[in-house]
Amino acid sequence: MDRVETTTPExxxxxxxxxxxxxxxxxxxxxxxxxxxxxxxxxxPSDASSTFNLSLPTDSIQNVSLTFNSRIFSAVAGVLIFALxxxxxxxxxxxxxxxxxxxxxxxxxxxxxxxAAADSSFSLVGMLRSTVISSIVITLGALTGLTCERAGVxxxxxEGQLLTGAFVAVVLSSAFGTWAGVAGAMLAGALLGAxxxxxxxxxxxxxxxxxxxxxILAVGLTSFLASRVLSEAQDLNAPxxxxxxxxxxxxxxxxxxxxxxxxxxxxxxxxxxxVALHIGFFRTRWGLRARSVGEHPKAADTLGIDxxxxxxxxxxxxxxIAGFGGAFLALAQISRFEENMTGGIGFIGLAAMxxxxxxxxxxxxxxxxxxxxxxxxxxxGILGTGIPSEFMLMLPYxxxxxxxxxxxxxxxxxxxxxxxxxxx
Amino acid sequence: xxxxxxxxxEPTPPQRSPMMDRVTGVGTSVARSLVLPTLAMLxxxxxxxxxxxxxxxxxxxxxxxxPGAAAGQMVSEVSRAYRALFRGSLGSVNSLSxxxxxxxxxxxxGLSVALGFRAGLFNIGAQGQMLMGGLAATYVGVxxxxxxxxxxxxxxxxxxxxxxxxxxxxxxxxxxxGAHEVITTIMGNFIAVFFMQWVxxxxxxxxxxxNPVSAELVTSARLPRLFGVDYRVTIGLLLAIAFVFxxxxxxxxxxxxxxxxxxGSNPKAGSYAGMNVAxxxxxxxxxxxxxxxxxxxxxxMGLEPYKxxxxxxxxxxxxxxxxxLLGRSNPVGVxxxxxxxxxxxxxxxxxxxAAQVPIDLxxxxxxxxxxxxxAPGMIRAIYRVKGREExxxxxxxxxxx
Numbered sequence: 141m142d143r144v145e146t147t148t149p150e151x152x153x154x155x156x157x158x159x160x161x162x163x164x165x166x167x168x169x170x171x172x173x174x175x176x177x178x179x180x181x182x183x184x185p186s187d188a189s190s191t192f193n194l195s196l197p198t199d200s201i202q203n204v205s206l207t208f209n210s211r212i213f214s215a216v217a218g219v220l221i222f223a224l225x226x227x228x229x230x231x232x233x234x235x236x237x238x239x240x241x242x243x244x245x246x247x248x249x250x251x252x253x254x255x256a257a258a259d260s261s262f263s264l265v266g267m268l269r270s271t272v273i274s275s276i277v278i279t280l281g282a283l284t285g286l287t288c289e290r291a292g293v294x295x296x297x298x299e300g301q302l303l304t305g306a307f308v309a310v311v312l313s314s315a316f317g318t319w320a321g322v323a324g325a326m327l328a329g330a331l332l333g334a335x336x337x338x339x340x341x342x343x344x345x346x347x348x349x350x351x352x353x354x355x356i357l358a359v360g361l362t363s364f365l366a367s368r369v370l371s372e373a374q375d376l377n378a379p380x381x382x383x384x385x386x387x388x389x390x391x392x393x394x395x396x397x398x399x400x401x402x403x404x405x406x407x408x409x410x411x412x413x414x415v416a417l418h419i420g421f422f423r424t425r426w427g428l429r430a431r432s433v434g435e436h437p438k439a440a441d442t443l444g445i446d447x448x449x450x451x452x453x454x455x456x457x458x459x460x461i462a463g464f465g466g467a468f469l470a471l472a473q474i475s476r477f478e479e480n481m482t483g484g485i486g487f488i489g490l491a492a493m494x495x496x497x498x499x500x501x502x503x504x505x506x507x508x509x510x511x512x513x514x515x516x517x518x519x520x521g522i523l524g525t526g527i528p529s530e531f532m533l534m535l536p537y538x539x540x541x542x543x544x545x546x547x548x549x550x551x552x553x554x555x556x557x558x559x560x561x562x563x564x
Numbered sequence: 565x566x567x568x569x570x571x572x573x574e575p576t577p578p579q580r581s582p583m584m585d586r587v588t589g590v591g592t593s594v595a596r597s598l599v600l601p602t603l604a605m606l607x608x609x610x611x612x613x614x615x616x617x618x619x620x621x622x623x624x625x626x627x628x629x630x631p632g633a634a635a636g637q638m639v640s641e642v643s644r645a646y647r648a649l650f651r652g653s654l655g656s657v658n659s660l661s662x663x664x665x666x667x668x669x670x671x672x673x674g675l676s677v678a679l680g681f682r683a684g685l686f687n688i689g690a691q692g693q694m695l696m697g698g699l700a701a702t703y704v705g706v707x708x709x710x711x712x713x714x715x716x717x718x719x720x721x722x723x724x725x726x727x728x729x730x731x732x733x734x735x736x737x738x739x740x741x742g743a744h745e746v747i748t749t750i751m752g753n754f755i756a757v758f759f760m761q762w763v764x765x766x767x768x769x770x771x772x773x774x775n776p777v778s779a780e781l782v783t784s785a786r787l788p789r790l791f792g793v794d795y796r797v798t799i800g801l802l803l804a805i806a807f808v809f810x811x812x813x814x815x816x817x818x819x820x821x822x823x824x825x826x827x828g829s830n831p832k833a834g835s836y837a838g839m840n841v842a843x844x845x846x847x848x849x850x851x852x853x854x855x856x857x858x859x860x861x862x863x864x865m866g867l868e869p870y871k872x873x874x875x876x877x878x879x880x881x882x883x884x885x886x887x888x889l890l891g892r893s894n895p896v897g898v899x900x901x902x903x904x905x906x907x908x909x910x911x912x913x914x915x916x917x918a919a920q921v922p923i924d925l926x927x928x929x930x931x932x933x934x935x936x937x938x939a940p941g942m943i944r945a946i947y948r949v950k951g952r953e954e955x956x957x958x959x960x961x962x963x964x965x
Contacts, residue, residue, distance in 0.1 A: 339935065342941070343938075345935075345938045348746055349686075349885075349938055350938070353886070353931050353934050353935050356882060356885075356927060356931040356934075357928060357931035357932070357935070359924075360924050360925070360928035360930070360931055361924075364615070364922050364924035364925050365619060367922040367924065368619045368620070368922050369621060372621045372622075484754055487750050487754070490747075491751065494747065528766070530759070531758070533758050534754070534755050537751040537755050538751070538755060540747065540751050541737070541747075541751050541755075544737075544743040544747045544748060545741040545743040546741050546742065
């Protein structure tokens with residue numbers, strides 16, 4: 141996207157960095173291959189077989205499943221990972237390093253599952269379905285973050301916006317119905333967004349500090365109101381659960397159907413939002429303006445764009461998204477409010493934004509990856525493999541550190557991200 | 565509990581150095597550094613009163629039938645809550661002890677965040693560093709057996725080392741790869757929680773438990789109480805106060821502290837002046853982590869039941885950010901801020917017990933105070949305090965550049 145196409149020393153530098161990265165990832169892949177071959181392939185009896193169920197009890201097409209020999213499957217996967225790693229070490233095709241890593245990790249996870257499910261079966265599609273569900277809040281959080289940051293405002297307060305959205309959604313949904321809950325949650329998110337924008341733009345408060353304080357405020361206020369109001373009036377903490385909408389025909393497709401086409405409206409809206417934001421940011425005048433404000437506010441100002449107005453609009457608009465995410469959490473996933481119920485998922489959203497390189501589809505992909513690691517942690521815990529589930533739960537955070545450290549390619553933030561703009 | 569006689573007419577001398585901002589607080593006069601926090605505190609208490617008054621369901625129901633009676637009840641409710649807040653924080657010797665007890669970890673962790681700010685680093689990871697420090701201290705406190713005079717310093721040192729490793733790692737990542745410390749320290753907080761859960765269920769678990777709780781620290785590793793067994797405040801308080809002077813000395817008297825501040829205000833200039841920015845950044849984060857680690861050690865060594873859990877840090881690591889901001893990253897300012905928030909925490913418990921107003925109000929008050937301190941323009945507009953609008957400067961760097 142932004143490759144340097146000159147023959148300056150930068151190219152040489154870049155190549156050497158790429159080469160080093162290819163070496164590191166080659167070694168990592170080799171290590172993964174060793175684990176797959178040594179543990180997953182030869183840690184099971186030679187006649188053990190694994191079964192992946194590909195249908196849910198509610199599906200119209202029943203009893204679709206894959207059964208195979210665990211050892212042969214893992215052995216094949218291990219050899220493939222080994223080949224990918226060896227290819228990296230030969231330092232050809234430097235651009236494909238991330239693809240190789242992605243394929244390698246996917247094979248690794250499949251081998252892990254085959255090993256964990258040796259001599260038993262488990263519902264692969266059930267796990268994929270819960271991956272999609274748990275990815276929604278993460279994706280919405282990431283979309284909130286990128287909508288702000290593309291316009292140059294860092295939003296650390298996503299967590300607080302989600303939490304406040306969840307609280308308002310529960311109360312209003314219990315009192316006036318689901319739609320009131322969703323609308324109120326979005327407004328609450330936007331209100332906190334407005335506070336962030338106001339502090340950051342009008343008073344030039346450091347944006348990270350403003351976000352941190354908004355989180356603290358949200359935790360305090362929702363916990364206070366929960367134990368003062370909701371404990372007195374229990375009927376305000378009993379929202380109706382939002383039911384799924386099965387999309388005819390599409391939901392009957394094996395695997396894909398239950399994964400994507402049998403969900404609450406929140407899920408569909410999220411997918412539409414990803415597409416809409418992608419088009420918005422990269423195909424419309426609004427997006428071009430927002431991005432120019434995030435990259436070079438002075439130039440944007442010179443061209444007659446009202447920098448501060450664009451920033452206000454984006455941050456408040458992003459708040460609507462976060463509030464929507466909070467409503468999903470409270471109305472579709474958990475169906476009641478608990479103190480600090482977000483438990484850091486807003487920060488995973490922030491991580492997903494970086495992992496997805498500030499792109500809407502990247503946010504979705506990162507949300508799915510992080511959601512998958514959560515679902516995997518659950519499954520691996522249930523199957524009892526001896527791998528501590530804590531390490532699985534750590535994965536999104538470790539992955540984010542690896543990404544910001546530039547080991548999987550440098551993720552580049554908008555150039556003016558976090559910098560206040562003062563009109564000269 | 566606040567001084568409400570507002571010295572509003574206090575003339576504010578022009579600021580000499582706009583480079584350091586109002587939040588880091590360098591170059592501000594004593595008078596102004598008192599006026600704004602006092603007004604911020606007052607405003608926060610007023611907003612808190614409104615929140616208390618309008619969150620009681622019974623009163624709200626009454627409001628439509630008999631507004632006069634409802635208003636009366638609101639006033640009595642608020643005054644009951646705030647009297648309990650005062651009583652619980654300063655009202656008796658035990659309250660004072662509780663306030664100091666709550667202030668101890670806040671002070672150590674607040675110094676950690678402040679030290680980071682001075683070096684231009686935003687350490688959001690005090691929470692995780694506290695856990696790692698607490699864990700390291702637990703190991704030394706459970707498995708080692710020594711006389712207290714050696715054992716206590718050794719356990720504290722282990723806490724310092726544990727936090728130092730965790731903070732230093734974030735510093736090293738920033739120095740070597742440019743990974744932004746805000747992201748790495750936030751992620752570090754979560755990784756530390758899961759790591760802690762794992763260690764406490766497999767390694768150093770309390771025998772006979774299946775939830776993540778460590779075994780008990782031996783008696784020689786526990787911090788003795790300062791004023792007898794009846795009062796919970798320990799010698800940890802003296803230690804924390806000693807660190808106020810130590811950090812002050814480090815920042816303003818030592819040459820490495822000068823480098824911290826120079827790199828903090830302008831890394832490029834520091835680099836041109838021959839400072840090794842990478843080492844400065846790593847060292848600053850490591851020392852900040854160490855201070856937070858000591859706060860974590862205090863949480864296992866200084867209070868019953870002398871055991872480590874993944875929740876040992878409570879919310880201290882995050883409250884520490886508000887402490888550092890209110891104290892303007894000045895070690896002495898951090899001391900006052902920690903005492904104030906410690907008092908609020910102790911008073912909040914009394915408020916919850918005696919007036920049935922949830923302690924979470926204290927968190928709201930803290931957040932509001934910090935918002936008003938960080939945005940003095942707001943306080944100026946409300947109270948029409950005269951003063952020059954400061955040039956806004958950034959305390960942290962965004963991850964854009």
